[in-house]
Every structure is written in structure tokens, then in C-alpha cells.
Amino acid sequence: AQSVTQLGSHVSVSEGALVLLRCNYSSSVPPYLFWYVQYPNQGLQLLLKYTTGATLVKGINGFEAEFKKSETSFHLTKPSAHMSDAAEYFCAVSDHGTASKLTFGTGTRLQVTL
Amino acid sequence: GAGVSQSPSNKVTEKGKDVELRCDPISGHTALYWYRQSLGQGLEFLIYFQGNSAPDKSGLPSDRFSAERTGGSVSTLTIQRTQQEDSAVYLCASSLGKGAIQETQYFGPGTRLLVL
Numbered sequence: 001a002q003s004v005t006q007l008g009s010h011v012s013v014s015e016g017a018l019v020l021l022r023c024n025y026s027s028s029v030p031p032y033l034f035w036y037v038q039y040p041n042q043g044l045q046l047l048l049k050y051t052t053g054a055t056l057v058k059g060i061n062g063f064e065a066e067f068k069k070s071e072t073s074f075h076l077t078k079p080s081a082h083m084s085d086a087a088e089y090f091c092a093v094s095d096h097g098t099a100s101k102l103t104f105g106t107g108t109r110l111q112v113t114l
Numbered sequence: 115g116a117g118v119s120q121s122p123s124n125k126v127t128e129k130g131k132d133v134e135l136r137c138d139p140i141s142g143h144t145a146l147y148w149y150r151q152s153l154g155q156g157l158e159f160l161i162y163f164q165g166n167s168a169p170d171k172s173g174l175p176s177d178r179f180s181a182e183r184t185g186g187s188v189s190t191l192t193i194q195r196t197q198q199e200d201s202a203v204y205l206c207a208s209s210l211g212k213g214a215i216q217e218t219q220y221f222g223p224g225t226r227l228l229v230l
Contacts, residue, residue: 043221
């Protein structure tokens with residue numbers, strides 16, 4: 001079975017500062033990795049995903065993530081935070097063996113302050 | 115175009131009652147998933163439908179939970195004899211269902227269930 005660990009359930013940054021949300025996974029096979037964002041009272045929206053190929057993945061709203069196999073990590077970054085980035089972020093890995101069901105981390109709530 | 119829709123958006127029920135939660139996937143999507151989001155357990159996979167294949171029920175927490183998908187489109191998640199620990203947000207997602215493991219899943223807004 002695969003698993004995902006998100007370090008830091010709550011992260012606070014100033015507007016304009018770097019955003020770094022950490023995600024580590026465990027997998028016995030090359031994983032497919034995802035970052036989803038959840039705004040208050042809304043469903044999950046895909047930010048970006050890594051499948052194969054280039055290890056630096058760019059997503060929507062200026063976010064990007066880098067797959068580092070040696071570190072089993074897939075950290076999410078954004079150079080400059082905006083107030084509208086305040087939300088909960090979930091890292092997920094696909095479960096090999098059966099289709100595309102996702103295993104999620106516990107989430108990181110991002111707060112952006114003035 | 116229309117996204118994944120779920121109804122009701124909120125449901126309050128008494129312990130021991132049965133509830134039905136509905137999901138309308140994106141038109142043309144053959145794969146449909148149910149997840150549960152709760153404070154204690156985070157986001158958990160419940161069940162997955164792909165076309166006419168037998169569903170993957172490996173995530174259902176007990177036999178009080180069941181789901182069906184009629185006509186390959188709308189799905190209903192049923193919880194019988196609800197317990198307080200069933201209180202959670204139930205999320206539905208759909209994807210094209212072409213079998214590619216890297217498919218994007220599109221999520222609905224969820225149904226917030228509160229069992230008193």
C-alpha cells in the first residue's frame with residue numbers, strides 16, 4: 001500500500017513570500033503524484049500532477065512541484081503568495097493495482113497574511 | 115460545462131436512520147469515485163465504479179455502506195443505520211475512465227452529513 005505524509009497541518013506566510021508545502025510518499029513502484037486544493041465550502045481542484053517525464057511540474061495559479069525520487073518527495077511551491085491562495089492543500093498518490101483511486105495526505109491549511 | 119454535482123449539500127439525520135447521497139458525474143465520464151473527508155480520518159477512498167465492471171468496494175468501512183450506479187451515470191451512496199462516526203463530508207469524483215492511471219479526477223462540492 002502507498003501512503004502520503006504532509007508535514008505541517010498549518011502553514012502561515014506573508015503575502016508575497018515563498019510558499020512551500022511539504023509532501024513525502026512511500027511507494028514500492030514509481031508513483032503518480034498529485035496536488036489538490038480545496039477552497040472553503042468547495043470541492044477539490046487539481047493543481048498539478050506528476051506522471052512520467054519532466055520532474056518539475058507546473059500547475060495552475062503559479063504553483064509548481066518537483067518530484068525527487070531520491071528523497072521520495074513532491075513538495076509544492078509558489079514564489080510569491082497571494083491572499084487568494086489561502087486554502088487547504090492535499091497531496092495524493094495513485095494506488096497501483098487498481099485503476100486510479102487516490103490515497104491522500106492529511107492536508108495542509110495555508111494562511112496568507114498581510 | 116457542468117461539473118460534478120452532489121445532493122443534498124447538507125444532511126442532518128438521527129442516529130439509526132438511513133441516508134442516501136446522490137452524485138451526478140460529468141457527462142461522458144465513465145469512472146466515478148466516492149471519498150469521505152472527516153476530521154479524524156482525513157480523505158479516504160470508499161468505492162470506485164468503472165463502466166459496467168464490478169465496483170471496487172475495498173474502501174467501504176462497514177457493510178452499512180453501499181453504493182450503486184444506475185445506467186452508468188448517477189450514483190447513490192447509502193448509509194444504513196447511521197452512527198455518529200459517519201458524520202463527514204462525502205465527496206464524489208468522476209473521470210473519463212479510459213483506464214489511464216494518471217487520469218484527472220474532478221470532484222463535486224460534497225455532501226456534509228451530520229448524525230445526531
